[in-house]
Amino acid sequence: MARRFVDLSVALEAGIASDPPQMLPKIDYHTHKDTAPQIAAYFPGLTSADLPGGDGWAVERLEISTHNGAHLDAPWRHHSTMNGGEKAWTIDEVPLEWCCQPGVKLDFRHMEDGYLVTAADVEAELKRIGHDLRPLDIVVVNTSAGEAYGRDDYLLKGCGMGREATLHLLERGVRVTGADAWSWDAPFALTARKWAETRDPSIIWEGRRASIDIGYCHMEKLAGLDQLPGSGFQISCFPWKIKGASAGFVRAVAMFED
Numbered sequence: 001m002a003r004r005f006v007d008l009s010v011a012l013e014a015g016i017a018s019d020p021p022q023m024l025p026k027i028d029y030h031t032h033k034d035t036a037p038q039i040a041a042y043f044p045g046l047t048s049a050d051l052p053g054g055d056g057w058a059v060e061r062l063e064i065s066t067h068n069g070a071h072l073d074a075p076w077r078h079h080s081t082m083n084g085g086e087k088a089w090t091i092d093e094v095p096l097e098w099c100c101q102p103g104v105k106l107d108f109r110h111m112e113d114g115y116l117v118t119a120a121d122v123e124a125e126l127k128r129i130g131h132d133l134r135p136l137d138i139v140v141v142n143t144s145a146g147e148a149y150g151r152d153d154y155l156l157k158g159c160g161m162g163r164e165a166t167l168h169l170l171e172r173g174v175r176v177t178g179a180d181a182w183s184w185d186a187p188f189a190l191t192a193r194k195w196a197e198t199r200d201p202s203i204i205w206e207g208r209r210a211s212i213d214i215g216y217c218h219m220e221k222l223a224g225l226d227q228l229p230g231s232g233f234q235i236s237c238f239p240w241k242i243k244g245a246s247a248g249f250v251r252a253v254a255m256f257e258d
């Protein structure tokens, strides 16, 4: 039996519209030509001419936040408490068991930017793909943001998972979800417009705040969801173990046993 992999993570990349301007990642690439003196520092007397082709080593320095690139948000990201009053788990406390499970893909690409997905929308899509949710299924949502990654309109793209839809998944035992958009919730700028009209603060991060009731994790900035069927694959998305952090980078991968 051959195993096939689909990469579900965007590359961490500088110079594209992946995040708001003040939150963009910075990557300083030190090339082989730049670094020969770094090696020479360990071997007094060595010159670049002694190295093959004059090459030193390649290394990069990053200036990033835990929310740049494809990442898994821990319950701690969503609120300081989870499960009705317990201290919320940070990323290093998330059970590994949550992060390698059967995957389910919901296709919501046709939904309008900023539309708030309901529990009925989730049920209708599960019926269409013929899947009954099981505890710990990893549910990923393909929105219109997926194909806009890196474009100037990326931050405004995609429907949002509302509180009702999020709780619907959590009440069925789902503990890890994901989207290919900048956020699990609706794009911030669109929620801000609604807030300016209503002044109702409960609409801000309404999907992720479901974690206050039932702690869960979600991935953001996924890629390649259009290549997945509705079900029939595993997802692996172990996060970087960053002590006490709100999120960890993930190389999310879908695996098929063909």
Ligand SMILES: N[C@@H](CC(=O)c1ccccc1NC=O)C(=O)O
Residues within 6 Å of the ligand: 019, 023, 024, 065, 067, 068, 073, 182, 183, 184, 220
């Ligand atoms: N909506 C996303 C992304 C986000 O908030 C973010 C992305 C890059 C850098 C910083 C971010 N947020 C706060 O510092 C999240 O909640 O992780």
